[in-house]
Amino acid sequence: MSKRVLAAMSGGVDSSVSAALLKAQGYEVIGAMMRFWPDNKQDDCFETCCSPDAAYEARRVADIIGIPFYLLDYREEFQAKIIDPFIAGYQAGQTPNPCVNCNTRVKFDSLLKKARMLGCDYVATGHYVINRDGGLYRGDPKKDQTYFLWGTPKEAIPHMLFPVGHLEKPQVRALAEEFGLPTAKKPESQNICFVQGDLKDFLAGHIVARPGPLIDLETGQQIGEHSGAQFYTVGQKKGLGLWKSHLERYVVQVNTATNEVIVGPREACLWGGLEAREVNLLVEPADLPAQLEVQVRYRTRAVAASVQEMSPGRMTIRLLEPQFAVTPGQSVVLYQGDRLLGGGFIEKPLYNLWNQTSHQCLQHLG
Known part of the structure; x- marks a missing residue:
């Protein structure tokens, strides 16, 4: 009896090829896309990897491969586990990475539970990661995504499949062409999926911020004004609004409690x-x-x-x-x-x- 796999499909080329490879290898594959976009948003409120258009592409791929496809509703969970903590992190002066939370708390937690409900033995994704000997290893050095999977529960590893993990991106696109998949030439998504346009504009719509002082680390004096401490990140050089007459300065510390942004030399x-x-x-x-x-x-x-x-x-x-x-x-x-x-x-x-x-x-x- 063939093993059943729940293949997470984002509408991109990597997850499309992953599902196709599994089907070709004899697995019983169920395609699924996690719906994150809310009803009260426009179709373009999410990046290409998570949009309604991406769901349409994923369904087309499933039809071509010949597997069932389901759109799973994770809107409330995504808001509570990903978007809200992301905003709260910036509110506290941090710089969160939502992709880590998404993989940990949604894809390899909630989705794995759904897979078990459907009688699946595995969850498969298009990550460039190699699952070998009970551990996770780096895939293609140019695309390796192990960085985003550190929060994976150890007990989940035996139930995770990464069909393209050992491949390079050009090889994946070539396979998509061979399978006749419409996602073969689809460009990659580089941005945070739920942030369209400028991150600062997104945060300004959710965070109440006020201008405050830019404090020079070396002198302790105010040398400028920021537009809200929550909008800055450690190491930032651009967008500080300092005159060229000032020495080169980087954000050294963000203090939302005092609404100060401390800047100093790169060495700091x-x-x-x-x-x-x-x-x-x-x-x-x-x-x-x-x-x-x-x-x-x-x-x-x-x-x-x-x-x-x-x-x-x-x-x-x-x-x-x-x-x-x-x-x-x-x-x-x-x-x-x-x-x-x-x-x-x-x-x-x-x-x-x-x-x-x-x-x-x-x-x-x-």
Whole structure:
């Protein structure tokens, strides 16, 4: 008897090819798209990967492959688990990554539960991730998406399939052409799916913010005015509104409690460690290597690090190579070579490497 798979279909080429490959390999495939867009929004309120048009494309693909297709209603859950925490994160001066929450709390939690209700053995997605020997490993280096899956429950891994995880993007598009899928040349979605246009405009529609001072770290003096502390992120250089006569400045800290944005030299954004919360490990704590690699942003490379302290759900990490803009709300993801070990949300950076002793404003980096 063939294994039954619930294939998550977004209307993009990766998930389309994943479903087609599974069908070709003899699985009993059920296609499903998670509906996130609300009734009171226009059709273009969500990015191409999650829009009503994308649902139409996914249904066309399912028809071509010859599998049933269902549109599953996750509007309330997406609002409560993804959009609301995203807005709350910015309100608190953090920079959250909603894709991590979506994979953890929706795709490999709620969708896996739905799969079990439908009698499915697996959930499959179009992520560039390799599931091997009970662990998750990096896929194509140019497209690797393990960074977004650190929150996956360890017990879910045996029930996860990534049919395109071992492939490169051009190979996936070539397979889509071979299968005759209409998504073969569909462009990739690069933005946050529920944010159309400028992120600041989106946040301004949900957050009450007020102008406040830009404080220079070196002098302690106000050197400009921001439009709302919640709209800024650590490491930001553009959009500060400073005259060219000022020295080059970056956002070092966002303090929504005092409505201050602290700016300083690039060196002040270099950190040698961090504290993480809501830590999830895909291996036993005792199996963590003494030296591992961590990645503090999706597009940054992994660097050597060590775990200094650990308690349930929390971790203190020492970075053996300073990192720029270690940002509260972002993820720190742990690796051993290509294997994903787990991760957590950055609560605060530690061990600032800027030469503070010659400056006045130590209190601002508390």
